[in-house]
Amino acid sequence: MPTDRPNILFIMSDDHASHAMSCYNSRINQTPNLDRIANEGMRFDNCFCTNSICAPSRAVILTGTYNHINGVTTLATHLDGRQLTFPKLFQQAGYQTAMIGKWHLGHGGIHDPTGFDYWNVLPGQGLYHNPEMIEMGEEKVYQGYVTDIITDLCLDWLKARDTNRPFMLMYHHKAPHRAWEPDEKHAHMYENEDIPEPETFWDDYSNRASAAEAAQMRVDRDMNKNDLKGLPPEGLSPEEDKKWKYQRYIKDYLRCVASIDDNVGRMLDYLDTEGLTDNTIVIYTSDQGFFLGDHGWYDKRFMYEESLRMPFIIRYPKEIKPGSINTDMILNTDFAPTFLDYAGIDVPETFQGSSIRPLLNGETPEGWQTSMYYRYWMHLTHHHVYAHYGVRTHQYKLIYYYADGLNQKGSIEDTKEPEWELFDLEKDPYELNSVYDNPEYADIVRELKDELYRLQEKVEDERYVKDVD
Template identity: 80%
Template sequence: MVDQRPNILYIMSDDHASHAMSCYGSRINETPNIDRIAQGGMRFDNCFCTNSICTPSRATILTGTYNHVNNVTTLASKMDGRLLTFPKLLQKHGYQTAIIGKWHLGHGGIHDPTGFDYWIVLPGQGLYHDPLMIEMGAEKVIKGYATDLITDYSLDWLRQRDTSKPFCLLCHHKAPHRPWEPDERHATMYEDVDIPEPATFNDDYSNRARAAAEARMRIDRDLRPSDLKRPVPPGLGPQEDKKWKYQRYIKDYLRCVASIDDNVGRMLDYLDQEGLTENTIVIYTSDQGFFLGDHGWYDKRFMYEESLRMPFIVRYPREIRPGSISKDIILNVDFPPTFLDYAGIDVPDEMQGRSFRPLLNGELPEGWQTTMYYRYWMHLAHHNVYAHYGVRTLRYKLIYYYADALGQPGAIDDPREPEWELFDLDSDPSELCSVYDDPAYADVVRELKEELGRLQAQVGDEPYEKEC
């Protein structure tokens, strides 16, 4: 007898910001195949990560727990393969499971993927071209382009699966992560056009905490030669130099995105051809957001919108109304309970998220979250971003830069003076001017600090002991 529970195809890229997807209104590119998912299902406009950096976000997505619980707080952390994850539960309850592509949670001993019938992953960040991959513990170099190869292996696994059982396939692309190396097919895409610069491209970092000015992720100053891939033309003035570097960066980034989009189309076409579309939940997301020249930056880590927001679109013809949009808050910690809900599996008490299946059906559950808690732990490492935590509501964002490593793996033990920021996202959606010290917002500050404390207690995290 064929198990009628829905299949789950979870496609996740790395550092793909929602404002580089046409279904989210991108001004700079088109993603027609990714858009097919949004057109056939629901787009979430307020999907947020709880820690905007690759390894911790991936651990949260698998375990349904915050990073202080799963102990994967920084890029230098490794996930303990003995932790309970949603693939383990799906596997236990009759699903075929596989992960193909980027893992980035450690290797060897207790750190290789667990809960999967099949896995083939990149070691660490992995290479774009002719990557080394680890297949069920065995290393091999595979000729080709990573995005194509990850899709090839995903399709091969789907063709060989047991068709009497439902499947859960995690197809994890490494693109469009730095250093943004496109494939030959897209190498000259955008060659004859200038990509528009974002409105905050020339941000001067005034009217905020020192953290923004201290960060080392500026387009004009911090890109490496390997990012730009050719020398800067001589004789450029400072602004022309910045503009040139932005075009080099953003075009390669978007070329990598175009390859993902093509390969998403291959996956969707396979589902159509095999008659699997109706009973397959298809998700496209990224592990966090990314700065695409916004605030003059690349990278992520900050609690600012472009970094905090994850794209999340999902299609399931049996339940989700085509072309629908949700502005309710969902978090990466909510993904596992939602997948388990669709599979008819009880959500373990240790998972800290909540199923948003009702939202996908157009229903708002009683007591649904209207605030969220965020914490970035990796103080000063790589891009000099201060450790911070905060709360976001539908209108406001309060951020506390406690700026202390606290002994976290890979964080730099060089404390800085703590500071607060408050943004009114209605009047200042670009987060250019903190109103934390504005007397008109005194009551908002007080209420948000109370809510921050409530959320920390709810998730079991502790405030910084010297919080001012």
């Protein structure tokens, strides 16, 4: 084995949308420490998840396979840890490996983390304050704020590591997941200001399939007292009420993000102090995007842009030109092959993505993906979002709401009539007008359906029984 193998510091948060990061030109907050990673490395503007929900995205990242292969289609399907994962390969190759923070892929027996020399994870979603954690199978309660605690545990592990061997550390935050509970230090940020509302805040869900209107994740209607940390003042008009709720929601969300930013700063400072910066690949991403009042919503699940898009910034001074921006399409299936590539470990043939290392060197390989396949399986559960699949290219997005639970654990068996949507992302970047039935797009629809079925076959998924034409 080569002696100069890089360390991997894989930072992931939960539900952090890229439009709440200043390196992605956020209009609503500043993230100076996350920006350090982007400014000293590369920012990806078209990184997408293949199923926009927590556990499924995490399973894709670990196994390098789509959810119909790894079995984690919904939140109720836990990971079978007997599968091949990239941490196992790192461990076998002599890396020191650790998983600290949010796991959310099940606990006990075959569901505990595997491939790690050390793991210490939150049970399920975990708590923001004084969280219980499971350290190598043993439950412990920690005093303090979860984002600080996870960072402290990562720093402790790094300080105690064997400095003669490289490390792969998964530093995975719970924040800024619902119910967005900030710590005392950030509780008063934004107190005397109004956060701008997104362009689609007043969306009325017209000109689309029925799924958008049917979803139950509206800021004005579906947030509860826990989300809002109180109830709106009496006597507000419906518009004022919605605006009030948005401010409560977004400020707490951004306060949780601010704590992540501070803590990532501590981590980057540690790498600097220890002389580890040059030989450590630092990645910051989130398991999916999130609606920050966009379309009047919170939450994710939909194949719409705000939810589909993952932040992805990466720094590696030895290979990546500082301040670079890439617009090629990359997916969460590509993460594992990329990490393995850098570590000099062969990527197993069963992994379905590709290493993005050429992109990081400024070269887009011939035939690089220009379309992606998406599938949300968890029909109706929690937020009444219809099960759907679809294809996105750089210009278009075709979505098929097959709206069937298909007996997936964690889905609800209440089948709806299937519907299609097509968006021209150049003309309609906010996806407000489906042009599926517009005759001018008939050829595009045909091409995209062919591409959808091609991708479905390529990744070995099955077409829905009513999707025939």
